[in-house]
Amino acid sequence: xxxxxxxxxxxxxxxxxxxxxxxxxxxxxxxxxxxxxxxxxxxxxxxxxxxxxxxxxxxxxxxxxxxxxxxxxxxxxxxxxxxxxxxxxxxxxxxxxxxxxxxxxxxxxxxxxxxxxx
Amino acid sequence: xxxxxxxxxxxxxxxxxxxxxxxxxxxxxxxxxxxxxxxxxxxxxxxxxxxxxxxxxxxxxxxxxxxxxxxxxxxxxxxxxxxxxxxxxxxxxxxxxxxxxxxxxxxxxx
Numbered sequence: 001x002x003x004x005x006x007x008x009x010x011x012x013x014x015x016x017x018x019x020x021x022x023x024x025x026x027x028x029x030x031x032x033x034x035x036x037x038x039x040x041x042x043x044x045x046x047x048x049x050x051x052x053x054x055x056x057x058x059x060x061x062x063x064x065x066x067x068x069x070x071x072x073x074x075x076x077x078x079x080x081x082x083x084x085x086x087x088x089x090x091x092x093x094x095x096x097x098x099x100x101x102x103x104x105x106x107x108x109x110x111x112x113x114x115x116x117x118x
Numbered sequence: 119x120x121x122x123x124x125x126x127x128x129x130x131x132x133x134x135x136x137x138x139x140x141x142x143x144x145x146x147x148x149x150x151x152x153x154x155x156x157x158x159x160x161x162x163x164x165x166x167x168x169x170x171x172x173x174x175x176x177x178x179x180x181x182x183x184x185x186x187x188x189x190x191x192x193x194x195x196x197x198x199x200x201x202x203x204x205x206x207x208x209x210x211x212x213x214x215x216x217x218x219x220x221x222x223x224x225x226x227x228x
Binding site for chain 1: 119152154156163164165166168169170173175207209211214215216217218219220221222
């Protein structure tokens with residue numbers, strides 16, 4: 001059974017870089033045709049796609065966040081990671097990692113709350 | 119910038135039917151966007167109900183169905199139950215690796 005688990009600091013300070021990691025079990029991040037992505041949800045608000053990395057290693061970014069975001073993957077650890085720089089209070093959200101697929105639907109981790117505060 | 123639109127809220131009676139829609143501020147939603155529908159209850163991660171327009175995820179009751187209606191994707195809930203009270207999000211694949219979510223619809227069963 002596929003499982004995704006987010007990890008990383010739950011608290012960050014303004015202007016710092018936020019780093020999160022998603023550990024995948026029960027499936028390989030090099031499996032054909034899947035995108036591995038990060039989505040966030042500010043408290044009481046909707047979902048926002050941040051970035052994805054395709055199984056080939058190609059990366060894709062939300063244009064509104066592209067200048068501050070980097071996604072990467074470590075196939076040896078079956079993990080993928082997110083870095084979000086210059087964070088502000090507006091980046092406070094639950095951050096989800098997910099396997100995204102056009103033809104198989106998405107599969108989500110449980111999410112991790114990240115609060116940006118001084 | 120294209121925005122994905124959803125009704126903010128809907129109310130349905132137990133046993134009733136409701137259809138949620140997912141549109142674009144510019145253009146029409148077609149199967150080429152591989153529309154999917156997610157259900158989220160408070161404090162939980164979203165789970166996929168429908169993917170690729172009308173394919174039901176494993177374990178999803180058949181009272182949920184997906185379709186294209188006119189220029190929008192649609193999620194129909196037939197025979198609503200109390201535990202269907204949730205937020206529902208549509209997701210579209212815009213191509214070139216880009217995914218976009220709608221703002222979500224809050225469904226109340228009463």
